[in-house]
Amino acid sequence: MSQAGNRPDPAVAARLGLVEGTSRHRRRWLWWVGLAGITLLLAGLALVGDGRQDGPSYRTAEVRRGDLKVEVTATGKLQPVTQVDVGTEVSGTIQSVEVDFNARVRQAQVMAKLDPEKYRADERQSAAALSLAQAQVDEAEATAKETANKLRRTRDLVKKRLASPEELDTAEAAAERAIAALAVARAKVEQAQAKLDADRRTLEKTLIRSPIDGIVLNRVVEPGQTVAASLQTPVLFTLAENLTQMELKVDVDEADVGQVEEGQTAVFTVDAYPDRTFPATITQVRFAPETINGVVTFGALLAVDNADLSLRPGMTATADILVREERDVLLVPNAALRFMPPRQEGAKGRPNLLSMLLPRRPRGSGHQAEPPEKTPKGAVAWVLRQGQPASVEIQTGSTDGAVTQVVDGDLEAGAQVIIGIERSEPTS
Structure with a gap:
């Protein structure tokens, strides 16, 4: 094949860049594309930078003077000072109920x-047994008298x-037996008398009386109901002695009980009166x-006046128990004691080119808090x-x-302390 026959077609050579003029045109075109890309990238970076603030915007609060009340909160239930459950010591059927809810009763x-x-019936039986025992005493006394006389005559006859x-x-043995029989008869009287007293007391207990004024x-309990007091006394009524004086029993957490003492004052609220303390x-x-x-x-007991x-x-x-009260002290918000300034990335917080091209993993709001510092005085507040x-x-x-007392430090009333960072959205 001849050399002329191996040359490519001119149109094909131009398309493939084999022609010198075409190659120069292609390089110029790539240079303009690269320049346009760099221009767009710089413009984008400028826009992003303009949309960011130079640094974070801080929220502040004022340090002030005022009164500080330290309170311990606890919950519990109200109860009467004296509350009595009234039951029955004897079993039987309720014949009648003489009082109802909220009734005022007197003792007995x-x-x-x-x-x-x-x-x-038990009382009558015991009374009859007592009468029989007393008759036996009379009989024993007569026998003792008879044997005593016979003993005296026998002694005269022996002389x-x-x-x-x-x-x-x-005769002497008969007299002694008569005296013993008389003692037995008298003991039976006492036994019968005790049984009669117990039955009378049991009969009295069929009347269920109030032990207190309340x-x-x-x-x-309802009329006709049967109550059994064989194992445990059934509760029929619950009485409160005096509702004008009540007590509140609250449960104080073990972390707070060391601050609670007798004589401290408190205020409490109930759901029935949400606007009243x-x-x-x-x-x-x-x-x-x-x-x-x-x-x-x-448990802690609080005395409550309930006159109305x-x-x-x-x-x-x-209940809110007042455990400590400070007058006219310097107060700083607790949020200021928890605040730590962020660690900024780049100058004045503006993102640099490296951080834009190689972004890092986001950390919360974009700032990393410094670790808390340990100071001789124990706490740090931040000001601008x-x-x-x-x-x-x-x-x-x-x-x-909510606020903490400042005992010592360079803070003064009216100073503005940082309590947080304002989060603002980038502007377009």
Whole structure:
């Protein structure tokens, strides 16, 4: 084949870039495309940078002077100071019920009656047994008198030698037996009398009386009902002695019980009166623990004045116990003590080209908090100085959960402390 026959077609050579003019045109075209891409990338970076702020915007709060009240919250139930469950010691059928719910009763007042017929019969039987025992005493006394006279005559006859010593022995034994029989008869009288007294007492117990002056809180018996007191005394009524004076028993968490003492004041609320608070005073903090579902609490009793009878036994109450009160102290928000400044990436927080081309894994809001610092005074608050966070060491005291007392440090009333960072969306 000739050399001329091996040359490619001119159109094909131009398409493949084998022609020198075509290759130069292709390089120029690639250079313009690259320049346009770099221009677009720089423009995008500029837009992104303009959409970001130079640094984070901080939220601040004012340090102020004021009063601080430290309170312990506990829940519990209201109950009467004296509450008595009234039952019956005897079994039988309820003949009548004399009182109802909320009735005021006096001590010894009859509240219910049991059918007394069986116990009356027992009383009559005991009375008859007593009468029989007393008759036996009379008989024994007569026998003792008779044997004593016979013994005296026998002794006279023995002195006159008209009776033998054996007859004297017999008379003396008979007299002693008569005296013993009289003692037995008298003991039977006492036994019969005791039985009669017990039956009369049992008969008296068929009248169920109030042991105190009070109010009937609960009644769980109806006429015709049978009650059995063989193993356990059944409860028929529940009485409260005085509802004008009540007590609130609350469960104090073991972490707070060390701050609670007798004599401290408290206020509490109940669901029935959501807009009203009631005063109370701690009268007792118990040492015995109560464990419910693994939570250890200690009972505390609070005295409550209920003169208007608005509170009722069994109401659930939430009490705030005042354990400490500070007057006119410097207060800092607790959020300021939890704040730590973020670690910025790039100058003034603006993303650089490397961070845009090689983005890192996001961390929360884009900032990494510094680890808390340990200071001699124990706490750090942050303030803005020339737009940048600056730390201030402070010594803290009591807290109510929202603000904390500043005992020592360079903070003054009116200072603005950082409590957080404003999160703003990038502008387009």
